[in-house]
Amino acid sequence: MDDDTAGDVEVRELRYFLAVAGELHFGRAAERLGITQPPLSRAIRQLERRLGVPLLDRDRHGVTLTAAGEVLRAEAGTALDAVAAAARRTRRAGTTERRLVLATKSGASHEVLRGLLDAAEREPGVPPVEVLLCEIGEQAVLLRTGRADVALMHRPVDDLSGFDTEDLRTEGQVAILPADHPLAVRPHLTLAEVGAIPGLPMARWPRLDGTYPDGPGPEVHTQSQLAQLVALGKTLLLIPASSRAWQWPEHVAVPVRDAPPITTVIAWPASSRSRPLAALVRTATRLRTAAQ
Template sequence: METRELRYFVAVAEELHFGRAARRLGIAQPPLSRAIGGLERRLGTLLLERGSRGVSLTDAGAVLLREARAALDAVEAAERRTRRAALAATGRPAVVLAAKAGASGELLAKLLDAYAAEPGAVTVDVALCGPGEQTRLLHDGRADVALLHRPFDDTAGFDTEELHSEGQVVILPAGHPLGARPQVRLAEVTGLPDLPLPRWPGPDGTFPDGPGPQVRDHTQLTQLIALGRACAVVPESGRTGLREDLTAVPVLDAAHVTTVIAWPPHSRSTAVAGLVRAATAL
């Protein structure tokens, strides 16, 4: 299969409409239909059901959609890493570190300082992102290394080193009755009718059902909490640099969060190796 065919198929499978997929790809519909038909004949199976009510995926098509996305991500990752290696060869080496905005701020600052003091250290470009996005950046080659947080982030398929384990706190608006308590339990936090927990987008970009507000980044979350529209349970390090209109209370029975540094197992980057060494030495 060619990457062009995979891109065509993914567009149709996601749009479930040949016309919209053709417009998205910037091509005419007839060659798109011929390409999908040729792919089905070569694979010996029907990938898409065409009917008067539209297009739907067959079981085989659903499998190919999942595999095609992974294959195209791998191709794009290879392109990005190759370009970065080419820049390194011309004397402009750099490593991209992905980290969740608002999390592990103190650890990140110490890590950058420690690595900068290493002989042969290169420029570290920090990519701050929303929850769960670090994994996606590692997979598609936009990041070389990342700080992830178990049990929230998926570390499957990466090499990792554990750096730090901590409890969790609930972030509340200043003046809330629970804010005066030395500690709370998770059931008390999840049962607050006036301060629902936020809803973060999943891997597919959609939000789960629930009463809480839809949140995409740390700045938006803290603003909503300060306005009395939400609360959030976060790692204890999240209280560092907390705004004056917010307060943090330890959650006694919340799961501990372990921060790990992760990188693709096939990485041969000396910069990544140096960054991992600096992190584990902290």
């Protein structure tokens, strides 16, 4: 099989395959897709013929992925995201009112964001910037699927693979504690102290696959949940120092002197050739230079 044949793979076939790979059952996958099972089975067989390799092992016990199927499961999601992103960005480019969508974690990098928006309004060549607020770790998905053109993200905690970036600010971290906690009056803490506070475990955020890491801390998936749990004395968190702009009166921020520094970056898809986006990035880097 040559590469040209592999290039004939259809988006529909990849979507069907991912449904089967996720369910490992043709009937459930067909129900999830809203189709009957026969056309789904035909599409998967056609995909295997196109690629020239078996993707699934089928027997009376069920369906499992072959080694080739595992590779395609890992790659197909990225391919579908790229197609969706291309469609969304093309539609935005074709509208009469141009805009850039900037994704940023709610409550984070507030000073950087405010300065960038103010400067962008004065910068020729930068269209209106729409701010898309999201939760922890969601910026990468929004960029890869084309829901956002650019994002404010954080190294080393965010997934920056496949993106071009420019560093904007590097800073230390603080522990956000309940205001009435005995350690709230300390001038600083260490990571060892933060990890060993009785009755105040770190909150747990979901991984990319939706599962939570093991640990005693509460499971959270929004900033508002986290803020209230801190105020109630149920958890604490580590965040970049500037992100404490969202903290409640019931919170206290204590510097953690040996926590690794966090760098706020402006990130965009490496494949982007957007001139308005390039103008926004130049504006952000000029602000960084002026602040140094």
